[in-house]
Amino acid sequence: MGFQDEEIIKKKKELEQQKKLRESQDRLEKEAEESIYDEIVHIIGEEVHFQRREIPDLKISIYMPETFFLFTDDVKHLVYPGANAPTHVFGGENINFQMSFHQTEHIVPDDGMKKFMDITADLMKAVGPRVTIIEKKVLEKEDFHIGVLQFVSRAIDMMVYNFQYYISMEDDRLLIGGITFPSKYKKRFFPLAKEMIDSICKLKEEV
Incomplete structure (x- = not known):
């Protein structure tokens, strides 16, 4: 095979990779x-249905993928x-x-x-170069x-994007929630995480 043939094959592969990348980006934008x-x-690429799920132990409900399940203690401690x-x-x-x-x-x-969020952000910054603050805000729900x-x-092996959220619950006790995913998937997971957090409701007390 001559030099020109090798260059043609190389160029074709580059064009194919560029095409796949464009298709992937187009798909993510639509998603x-x-x-x-x-x-x-x-x-x-996965078809997912979200549904509101109640978590009675925590006295909240939130939209999440219907295939999500509660991790056992063994799996939880691995994560x-x-x-x-x-x-x-x-x-x-x-x-x-x-x-x-x-x-x-x-x-x-x-x-x-x-005030709590201001203090928390300052403490997080003190952790050092392992953590970079992107945004801090307080969402106003109807009653909390x-x-x-x-x-x-x-x-260890990747950059992780984190949404950490805080809710004052019964007796003013703090509930801490988190949604985490690899940073490389931010474009897709970011809007989902924001909607999920905004969907949180407190369960009504039974009379």
């Missing part, structure tokens, strides 16, 4: 226009090997992100959420607030 409230949502694993972790086999909740005993009143902190952290 990003979909909402968790649609009948079917496409997540990197979170430290001693402070969240009390509830949800995930699925074909969707590369997890959702977690941890009911704490820390007291944070709802009307003090903004949700503090939301977005940051990127460095794992």
Whole structure:
């Protein structure tokens, strides 16, 4: 095979790769226009249906993929090997992100959420170069607030995008939630995570 033939083959491969990349980007852009409230949502080619699920232990409900399941303690500690694993972790086999909740005993009143978020962001920054704060905000729901902190952290083998959110629950005890995914999937998972957090409702007390 001559030099020119090798160059032609090389060029064809480059063009094929560029075409696949464009098709992948086009697909992600179309998927990003979909909402968790649609009948079917496409997540990197997978068809997914979201549904509102109640979590009675935590006294909240939230939209999540219907295939998500609550991790057993064994699986949970594999995902979170430290001693402070969240009390509830949800995930699925074909969707590369997890959702977690941890009911704490820390007291944070709802009307003090903004101040708490300022302190939390400062503490997070003090962690150093392993964490980069992207955004800090407080969402106003009908009858409560949700503090939301977005940051990127460095794992052993990848960069991880994090949504960490905070809700003042019964007796002002702080509920901490999280949605995490590989940063390389941010374009697809980012709008889903925002909608999921915004869908959180507190369960009504039974009279």
